[in-house]
Amino acid sequence: MLIDRYAYGNRLRHTEPALKAGIALTVLTLCLALDHPWASLWALGWMSLLTVAVARIPARVFGRILFGESTFLALATVGIAVTLTVATPPDATLWRWHVGSLWIFGTAEGLSAALRTVSRALGAVSAMNFLALTTPLVDLLALLRRWHVPGALIDITAMVYRATFLLLDNLHRMRTAQECRLGYVTARNSMHSAALLGGNLFMKTFQQGRRLQYALDARGFDGELRVLPAKYRSNPGLALWGVGGVMAMLGMWRIPV
């Protein structure tokens, strides 16, 4: 919801989505291909700057989204930085704990690999954040259509996107109705109410789907959701930023680690 709201209300909203997607995908590919911490950190900073300073997404919002992703990444890379074993660890460890019969330790190689992974992933997700926060899904779908992605896939994505909001709306209303009648006052009746809500939500969504089918048929639906393509503005400034950023990223790659 938050991402969707900003995607519709940022300064790059009407910029050609192919340009934004081009920048984001190039940065994503370079982060993955170069596997260079400085290049990745540059990508993180550069994408953040584009999102906050150029698209005017509030830094607080961008930071909040990035924080969520970073936390997830940090948890995921613990396994790389920390080793758990029953065998005696090698001498070259940075730190070690002996807990019962278990050894928990970290090595310089493990820490380096974890940092590389985190920086690489953060650079890549910041590029995706830039795209998601500046480009509404409707523009992305139009772009995919231009790129000849199969129509059925695009139509399903569009319907799922729309249905997500209807589902959330239904969920909110049904839950409020249950709360008004003390549906969540104890743990026991909370579970009961949640189960009822799940079942009813499914039925309601199913019925809504059927009514949507009628509405589509009434307007001549024949298996393909045809809609007008949107009009966009070219943005030479952003294109220059894009080329400059990629050149700088390649320059960072030359720095020895």
Added chain:
Amino acid sequence: MTPVFEFADVWFRHNGQSDCALCGLTVSIPSGEKIAVVGRNGSGKSTLFLHCNGLYRPQQGQIRFNGEPLSYTRAGLRQLRQRVGIVFQNPDDQLFSASVAQDISFGPLNLGLSQAETTRRVQQAAELCAITHLLDRPTHALSGGEKARAAMAGVLAMEPSVVLADELLSAIDPWARLDIFEILQTLHDHGTTILLATHDLSVVRYWATHVIVLQRGTVAFSGTPQQLLRNPSLLEATELSKIWWTVELD
């Protein structure tokens, strides 16, 4: 003048239900009128409308559109839906696209119109429904009244000669209702036949030029509002006497 729709002994029963939704319904729907379709919940209003658009097919009986029997072939339905538009009770059932402009463009593009003509129609329908400032907005970010007008625009962009509005007024505020009535009046001035399903007798009294009362899947009355509202025994028979105090008669 040939009636726009003629229903002759039409029967329809929903899957798995023992009661009929339309039970031998016979009615002539006059052309070029503002028609209020009145009846209690479950009286068959929505089922009648879905038959008019070819979404439901009678299990028995016949429906004629402009004097010709309805054709349920692909080409026949396409032609029918080009001329008969339906606005559903809940706009959320109708708005599927991510932006308002794209949603409105769906019908015209399905008619095989060019992008230029579709763009013209989208703009025209948006102007008629006073939503030009919303064209770029996502459909989920609209208010109830705005959704109703966007749904209406999506149908009007197909330039139908008959508009069916299924209890469109039931979930919107009085100001949004006025907007909808303005749109309907403009359509009527251009010769469009309008059928509006409603529970509101003030619509019958002040808006409609013809009224059809449905009762348990049959037509209890079809005629002018004056004929209905000045006939106490008829109001009694159609159960409208229980709610007729909602309007004042001269």
